[in-house]
Amino acid sequence: MNKSELIENIAEEADLAKAEAGRALDAALRAIADTLRNGEPVSLVGFGTFQVRHRAPRSGHNPATGEAIQIAASTTVAFKPGKALKDSVN
Numbered sequence: 779m780n781k782s783e784l785i786e787n788i789a790e791e792a793d794l795a796k797a798e799a800g801r802a803l804d805a806a807l808r809a810i811a812d813t814l815r816n817g818e819p820v821s822l823v824g825f826g827t828f829q830v831r832h833r834a835p836r837s838g839h840n841p842a843t844g845e846a847i848q849i850a851a852s853t854t855v856a857f858k859p860g861k862a863l864k865d866s867v868n
Contacts (some may be wrong), residue, residue, distance in 0.1 A: 831856045
């Protein structure tokens, strides 16, 4: 499912126009991104939790040459699915 299909599904389920559903989805995604940018987790009970994780610097290898390289520290977003989501998939 891509974003436009998700918007169509939201519009149908919530009895909204596609434009309204699109704006609602964009607002929700923006709110999640803003919260994560502030370093705070986003918990959606029954669905899951998004949180910011920090990766320490580490050494690695270039697969093409085998040369050792240093991988810089980074920040990433992790998602941990909730029990209800896991149960619905299984």
